[in-house]
Amino acid sequence: MDPFIQSHFENLEAKNKEVQYEAFNHILEAIKNKVDWSYDVWDQLVNWLTDPDNHRRSRAAQFLAGLAISDPEQRMLNDFLALWEVTKDPKFVTARHALQSIWKVGLAGQKQKTMVIDHFTDRFKNGTNEKNYTLIRYDMIQGLKNLYDAVKDEQIKQKAMELIELEEDSKYRKKYLSVWK
Template sequence: MDAVMKRNFENLHSENKEEQYEAYQNIIEAIEQEVDWAYVVWDDLVKKLEHKNNHERSRAAQFLCGLAAKSDTDKRILNDFGAVWEVTYDEKFVTARHTLQSIWKIGLGGEQQREVVKEFFANRFKECTNEKNYTLIRFDIIQGLRYLYDETKDNEIKELALRLIDTEEDEKYKKKYAKIWKGIA
């Protein structure tokens, strides 16, 4: 890891909120490509998934999702997926939602990872109706499947999304979810 990237990770804990945000943005941008430092930070990020500070949990989950997409050649995410997924149930809904909105990226890491993401998304979509804000959770799942489809062109993803949408009983939300797939379905 070069000095600039090391500094970005340090600046996540800066007193200056602008420095924190800039560091966060720089890391997010960096992990859009393959990086050679993924495993330098991996274990620390996994530990931070249970940090007392929700910002730490959120960033750790988002960074792991991004690293799993392009830089996880050892497929470590398959062992750590459960810990990342747990953050989608975080007590702070914004933390849970940021994680849920990022988790689709794990599916870019390979076929095994894609299958795990599809399975967990499908189960959550079916089981989340007793959760607060379940319509937002369902929206994020359908949107995540769309992003994953756009990147992979895997028709099984499209078919899964359309089946899930079809199970929605409320016409208002069924239309809202279907709109995400407009032009594809």
Template sequence: MDDQVKLAFEKSKTGDKDERYEAYQYILSETEQRVEWAYEVWDQLIEDLTDKDNHQRSRAAQYLANLAISDPEMRIMNDFPKLWEVTKDKKFVTARHSLQSIWKVAIAGKPQKEMVMEYMVQRFENGTDEKNFTLIRNDIIQNMKNIYDFDNDEAVKQTAMELIDTVEDKKYQKKYMAIWK
């Protein structure tokens, strides 16, 4: 890991608001492609998923989701439940940012995609008792669209269509369908 990335991780936690945001943007940008240093920060990020600061939890979740493509040992397969927990965070903004980035785990490989899809389908079907469940469902459908846009897997699209079909409220059914237009 080069010094610039190390400094970004430091500032992501300790800098002032502008420095933290700049560092956050830099790290997300760096992790859009494979990196060699994923395991240098992996364990700390897993730990940060339960940090008392919701911003740290959110950033850790987003960084890990991005780093799934840089995980040849497939650690994400064991660590995913910890990452998924942040998508249910008590702070809705933290939960939502985490959920919106979860699709990036799915593009790391077939087993990862199958796991992420399974978690999302289960949440879509069984999450109606959650506060803001229509937004959560929207994010899940958007995640599926993002996965589909990445690899054109018709099975992902078919799953999304089947889930949308189960929505009884026509207003939301229409809203979710609009994501696929």
């Protein structure tokens, strides 16, 4: 693995929070584009998805979502459900970080895009019993918008509009629609 990236992964475990944060941001920046080291860290990140440390779970989810574009073996098709579980983490901030980044999986290809949209759709329709569900719905609508902006697929916008129409509370429907303005 690239020594620069390796040092950032090591710095995620540093005692100093600023060093951790800087390392985290460097990794996020690096994975905005395809990288050749995704499989050097993939299995470790998959393991972190269920780590007792919520910071590790959050980072793993965000990094794996970003690394989906650097996954020529399409491992994400097998690992997605473990990643999706973090969007339901008992620590809401961890769940939210995962949910806000999982749309990036859809950038990896048609199967991945369909998988993300299907999971968003199912949860939007069936997640009304979840605590903070209006916030969760907002994050999913924002995720669809981010995916749409990246790939310009009109079906994504159509799906988002269908989901927004399901919202019975006009206040929240208006809030979700504001994402698409």
